[in-house]
Amino acid sequence: MPLFVSMTAGGPPDQVTRRAAHPVARKGINDSPSKVIPTNNFYGNLMLGNQNQGVWTHPYSLRWVKGTGNSSSWGFGVSHIERSQFAYGPGNPNKYFIAPLGITSIILSAQELSNSTALTTDSLEAFSVNANLAVSAQSGPLVTFPLVQGMGFFTGVYLGATALIQTDVFFRTLSGPWTLGTSLKYKVLLEDGRTWLFYVHSSQGYVNPQFILRSNTTIQGPSGFRGSIQVAKLxxxxxxxxxxxxxxxxxxxxxxxxxxxxxxxxxxxxxxxxKGGDTGKTLIMWALPHHIQSFNGGVGAAATDVQLYTTTKGQATLVASDQWVMVEKLVTDMGFTPWTPQNRSVTTLPEKAIVAINSVASSELNQDFAPQTNLDSMYFSGKGLAKFAAILIAVNDLARNPGLAAAGLSKLKTAFNNFVQNTQKSPLVYDQIFKGVISTAGYSDPGADFGNTYYNDHHFHYGYFVYTAAVIAHLDPSWLNQGTNLQWVQTLVQDFASPVADERFPFSRAFDWFHGHSWAKGLFESADGKDQESTSEDAFASYALKLWGRVIGDAALEARGDLMLAIQARTFQNYFLMDSSNKIQPASFIENKVTGILFENKVDHATYFSADIECIQGIHMIPIMPPSTLIRSKAFVTEEWNKYFSNGRVDSIPGGWRGILYANLAIINPKASYDFFAQPNFDPSWLDGGASRTWYLAYAAALGGCT
Incomplete structure (x- = not known):
């Protein structure tokens, strides 16, 4: 059955008003104003700020040089950074590693470009964009650069210009040309000792469009050149x-x-x-490690033995194929209750645990839901709603107390309805500029609600709401047909995870199907590219999609959630969650155990909100839910626990992070976890605002903590 099919009952309901203005302008975008623009994709820097920060296609990075550097070029440049060039932070293990910025090895430019040059973009799609350089904002493009994730060559398509090939690293020698069919090949050696190739393909029938070394920064080609120049590093x-x-x-x-x-x-x-150019040929593309691991059948044979390091995803492998097919085994039996790879979904608990769960749940469901769910933040509001939803699963599905669950469900519906009716403290609006559902809070403060208005973190924020809605519908299927409940939730799903691009939403705003995980950064210029700091909330958003698909009968949505979880389990364990067997990240870094914030250009063992170790590690734990045991292997959790929290160190950690750490401990020591939450002198301050003692008791018991 097909995976990517349109969803029904979507589009913002009437109570979510439309707004025809956004604080961020569509800078340099030449596509129609009606076209949906991906906001979290790799090329965001090209339409933000000064437009000259890098974009990463991997293993290459590209940027508009914009008159800077040794060449003072106005062209578009390509960089590739070796691991020997990385800068490493202090400590053992190193606190961070970062690829240096501004080392532009080869620049494709034109003599006609100058300080009036304008950068525009068009054809903004999920995996690609065209970057165009023109003499001025009023003129048409002189050179177009089709930028595609994983592209084997950096290509410039010249539309009648005096071609220049420049460098900020300085040319040492130029060799060639050699004739390859109708194309010419040149080789340049840079002063850093690296060799690059460039291939010239004329569309005007030049017998030999000469390229001449004019200086140590410039090679000049013919005037009026039409054709393509392709660049690759040896x-x-x-x-x-x-x-x-x-x-x-x-x-x-x-x-x-x-x-x-x-x-x-x-x-x-x-x-x-x-394809463009000589379309009768087969493409070469760069694949990341997780692609190679899941290649299916004959496509795997197309992988060559040629490799280049990426910045933060290990070695990329050159693959000769016009398409890749990857296969993943799905965990289809994961439902609302705890799940482990060994025992699968657990629905039966010891009587002792049931008694404890019902006792604690009676108190927690007696709380006033409104102060914990109607906040001025979609993120924290969603966490509060999901907390109560998980309590209901523990009570109804595990502790066999439908009466108590029904009372709590009524309160949860009321709390959730506040958002469906859009009467929360910071209502949502549908942004007609970038086509998405955003908080109004950020119109006056870009940082409000973690940048939600600028499309930051939508999968984190809305995943909690989708999960809550799935729980409500699981317990009361009739709720789906009441008012605009279904339409409102479908709108959130489409905002961050639409299976198709249409006139209302872009395809898969958050989850990057090339990288195999989501990017959290939206419309903010960033020198180090896109980033993400919470693998666990990324997986939880996919889990929420899976459950929502199940309760509404959308088999394709459920399967997409399953597939995203399978891919995330692979990518997280390759790139983010590093046990001692990890061969992807630098050896001097992996003992941090988690990456912290993974950018496209650097990895920093940190968070955006705290330098405390429980936060750096714990943000990759929350929420502790059924997918936790899928993405966090026992080997990894054991190593992380022993490095940071064993031998009583966890008990010195204050507040809700202590509860998070003990809940995570259930993956490897469910008894210690259960005993912590079952202790008679349990302090409620050990619970995070998105966590409940009820769920943690149920979770630890389901994993074997109560015998």
Whole structure:
């Protein structure tokens, strides 16, 4: 069955008003104003701020040089950073690692470009964008750069310009040309000792469009040049690389798409590219480690032995294919109750645990829901709602107390309805500029609610609401047909996880199907690219989609949630959650155990809100829910616990983080976890605002903590 199919009953209900203005302008975007614009994609810097921060296609990064550097070029440059060039932070393990910025190895430019040059973008899609350089904002493009995630070459398409190839690293030698069919090949050695190739493909029938070394920063080509120039770096010590580049020179990707199917507990998803240039040739593209691990059948044979390091995702491998097919086994039996790889979904608890759960739940469900759920933050409001929803699952599905659950459900519906009716403290609006549902709080303060108005963190924020709605519908299916409940929740789903791009929402705003995880950063310029600091909330959002798909009978949505979880389990354990066997991240960093904040250009063992170790580690734990045991292996949790929290150190940690750490402990020591939450002198201050003692008791008991 197909995975990516349109959703029903979507679009903002009438109580979510439309707003035809946003604090961020559509800078330099040449697509129609009606076109949906992805807000969290890799190319965001091209339409934000000064437009000259980098974008990462991996393993390359690209940027508009904008008159800076040794070359003073106005062209578009490509960089590739070796691990030997990384800067590492203090400590053992290192607190961070970062690739240096501003080392622009090769720049594709034109003599006509100057300080009046304008950068525009068009064809903004999920995996690609065209960046265009023009003499001025009033003129048409002189050079177009199709930027596609994983592209094998950096390509400039010239539309009648005096071609320049420049560098900020200085040219040492220029060799060539060599004739390859109808194309010419040149080789340059830079003063850093690195070798780059460039291939010239004329669309005007030049027999030999000469490129001449004019200075140590500039190679000049012919005037009025029409055609393409493609650039690639030669990896050191890899003799096959040059022949692969020669083989594929002339073709380049212009856009990408993903599609997939699911059946019998597995799913396949395909990344496929449309081509430009010599379209009779096969593309070479760079695959990340998690792609290679899940390649299916013949596509795996297309992987070469050529590799280049990415900045934060390990070694990229060159693959000769116009499309990749990846296959993942799905965890289809994960439901509302705790789940482990060994015992699967747990629905039966010891009587002792049931008594304890009902006792604690009676008190927690007697609380006033409103002060904990009607806040001036979608994030914290959602966490409060989800907390009470999880209590209801513990009471109804595990502790066999439908009467108590029914009383709590009535209160939860009332609290949730406040958001459906859009009467919360900071109502939502539908933004007609970037096509999404955003908080009104950020119109006066960009940082309000963690930047929700600027499209930060939507999967984090709205995932909690989708989970809560799934629980309500699970306990009372008739709720789906009341008022605009279904439509309102579907709107949130479409905002951060739409399976298709339409006139209302972009495709998959948050989850990047190339990287295999979500990006949290929205419309904020960032020198180090997109980032994310909470793997667990990313997985929880996918889990919420899965459950919501199940309760509304949308099999494709449920399967997409399943597939996203499967991919995330793979990518998190490769890139974010590092046990001692990790070979992806630098050896001097992996003993941090979690990355902290993973950017496209750096990894920083930190958070945006605290330097405390329980926060840095714990933000990758919350919320402790059924997917936790899928994404957090026992080996990883054991190593993390022993490094930071064992031997009583956890008991020195104040507040709600102590409860989070003890709940996470249930993955490897459920008895110690259960005993902590079952103790008669339990202090409620040990609970985070999005956590309940009821759920933690049920979770630890389900994992074997109460015998």
């Amino acid at each position: 990896p050191e010590g890899q003799s096959n690389a040059e022949s692969w580049y020669d083989w594929a020179a002339g073709v380049y990707p212009v856009t990408g798409a993903t599609f997939g199917t699911f059946n019998n507990g597995s799913a396949s998803y395909t990344l496929s590219w449309q």
